[in-house]
Amino acid sequence: xxxxxxxxLVYYLPVPVIVIAxxxxxxxxxxxxxxxxxxxxxxxxxxxxxxxxxxxxDIQAIDSDGTEIDIEYNYQGSPVSENLIKKIKSNPERQLLxxxxxxxxxxxxxxxxxxxxxxxxxxxxxxPDSEWDVGEKVTDVKVYRFATNNDKKELGASIVRLNxxxxxxxxxxxxxxxxxxxxxxxxxxxxxxE
Amino acid sequence: MRLIERLDSAFxxxxxxxxxxxxxxxxxxxxxxxxxxxxxxxxxxxxxxxxTMIIYTPLTGSRFMWVCITSVVTFYNAFYWExxxxxxxxxxxxxxxxxxxxxxxxxxxxxxxxxxxxxxLCFLFAATWKIIGGEYFDGxxxxxxxxxxxxxxxxxxxxxxxxxxxxxxxxxxxVLKENxxxxxxxTLNSSTNVHYLSxxxxxxxxxxxxxxxxSFLSFHVRFLEKAxxxxxxxxxxxxxxxxxxxxxxxxxxxxxxxxxxPESRKINIAYLLLLIPLQISTxxxxxxxxVGTLTSYLLPLGV
Numbered sequence: 309x310x311x312x313x314x315x316x317l318v319y320y321l322p323v324p325v326i327v328i329a330x331x332x333x334x335x336x337x338x339x340x341x342x343x344x345x346x347x348x349x350x351x352x353x354x355x356x357x358x359x360x361x362x363x364x365x366d367i368q369a370i371d372s373d374g375t376e377i378d379i380e381y382n383y384q385g386s387p388v389s390e391n392l393i394k395k396i397k398s399n400p401e402r403q404l405l406x407x408x409x410x411x412x413x414x415x416x417x418x419x420x421x422x423x424x425x426x427x428x429x430x431x432x433x434x435x436p437d438s439e440w441d442v443g444e445k446v447t448d449v450k451v452y453r454f455a456t457n458n459d460k461k462e463l464g465a466s467i468v469r470l471n472x473x474x475x476x477x478x479x480x481x482x483x484x485x486x487x488x489x490x491x492x493x494x495x496x497x498x499x500x501x502e
Numbered sequence: 503m504r505l506i507e508r509l510d511s512a513f514x515x516x517x518x519x520x521x522x523x524x525x526x527x528x529x530x531x532x533x534x535x536x537x538x539x540x541x542x543x544x545x546x547x548x549x550x551x552x553x554t555m556i557i558y559t560p561l562t563g564s565r566f567m568w569v570c571i572t573s574v575v576t577f578y579n580a581f582y583w584e585x586x587x588x589x590x591x592x593x594x595x596x597x598x599x600x601x602x603x604x605x606x607x608x609x610x611x612x613x614x615x616x617x618x619x620x621x622x623l624c625f626l627f628a629a630t631w632k633i634i635g636g637e638y639f640d641g642x643x644x645x646x647x648x649x650x651x652x653x654x655x656x657x658x659x660x661x662x663x664x665x666x667x668x669x670x671x672x673x674x675x676x677v678l679k680e681n682x683x684x685x686x687x688x689t690l691n692s693s694t695n696v697h698y699l700s701x702x703x704x705x706x707x708x709x710x711x712x713x714x715x716x717s718f719l720s721f722h723v724r725f726l727e728k729a730x731x732x733x734x735x736x737x738x739x740x741x742x743x744x745x746x747x748x749x750x751x752x753x754x755x756x757x758x759x760x761x762x763x764p765e766s767r768k769i770n771i772a773y774l775l776l777l778i779p780l781q782i783s784t785x786x787x788x789x790x791x792x793v794g795t796l797t798s799y800l801l802p803l804g805v
Binding site for chain 1: 583585642682
């Protein structure tokens with residue numbers, strides 16, 4: 309340190325000062341806000357299970373007929389960018405969720421598949437020995453994706469609009485003693501109506 | 503023997519160039535691979551810029567070029583602050599340090615000091631988060647990772663957990679992720695040995711990260727100062743080869759080289775040597791992606 313004090317501090321101080329300032333802000337946001345500890349430059353990678361990878365965005369939507377539908381937003385060709393999804397999962401601020409809900413409310417959708425059937429097939433094909441009964445808890449709703457311009461031209465009548473959308477963030481939690489993974493709400497839901 | 507001699511002369515040649523130029527070139531290489539630009543056009547532009555600066559020596563230490571590069575990298579880091587990985591931050595800080603160095607008259611010293619403090623602070627915050635996060639002392643996080651993370655499940659397999667059980671863990675988790683709101687829960691397959699391994703690896707990680715932080719940030723404790731390179735090399739080998747994080751691995755190794763004493767030839771060579779296998783260790787993971795990309799280009803051509 310003696311050596312440094314003799315030299316010009318302008319070359320030696322800025323980097324550590326910036327690192328400490330950013331990390332302090334990140335610790336504050338992750339502790340008192342909803343920023344994931346692994347994000348934001350605080351070097352909290354691999355420090356907790358809660359990270360964008362185990363955060364989930366649950367979208368509950370009701371179409372213009374009053375029917376509950378499921379929206380799939382994360383697929384190849386989706387107009388919702390990977391960056392936006394990661395941003396929401398990293399730091400699900402209320403304003404960001406509201407903007408996303410507003411976008412979803414204004415978009416148009418087409419049906420893709422039946423959720424219950426989709427899950428049953430997935431479990432049967434990947435884990436035939438699983439004792440899971442999908443029928444117990446998963447409600448049988450139709451899954452929709454964003455309508456493309458082609459869909460709009462060809463399927464005009466079956467294009468669906470939303471009347472209400474609810475966004476709720478969830479995170480996975482893990483109890484090592486029981487080896488059980490479950491979901492836990494992260495923040496309050498955002499509800500928007502047409 | 504001839505191979506060793508050739509390698510030795512190659513390292514002699516590498517290390518004979520001005521040290522700050524070698525560090526700047528390695529930094530440009532890191533930017534080339536891990537610059538994290540948001541679009542392909544920007545990635546290509548940064549690639550051309552870095553490639554030119556690596557090859558054309560008068561540009562390697564150009565103040566103007568470093569200001570340009572650092573401005574761009576810092577701007578995108580600030581713009582995408584929520585989604586940029588920690589190694590992007592580390593690279594941004596290091597670019598700022600490189601820019602300060604090319605403006606100073608004592609490049610080597612500025613690079614060396616900033617690299618040392620950067621490693622120290624990075625490990626200090628990493629260890630702090632692990633301690634305050636509370637999931638390390640009972641091994642919870644590591645246990646979870648050993649049961650679901652494909653990159654490290656080989657250790658769970660070696661400790662008696664069957665591959666089918668691990669595949670089922672991942673599958674159950676993916677189903678749970680699709681239905682977070684219905685109040686489901688899944689029980690993961692595990693074994694007692696995996697539990698012990700989790701606790702062992704948790705304490706090892708906290709211990710070595712804390713020791714690295716202390717050894718790099720203490721300027722008066724001689725024995726810690728002497729041990730810092732060994733500790734960092736042990737960490738790189740024991741962590742980044744097991745859990746490949748190539749971006750972080752490359753940048754931490756580069757910083758390790760930049761802060762090491764030019765007189766410690768063996769340490770210098772060890773850091774340089776580590777840069778190569780660190781990248782190769784990720785090849786098995788990258789292969790499916792590479793094959794997929796190639797196929798997507800070749801199929802339309804009827805190849």
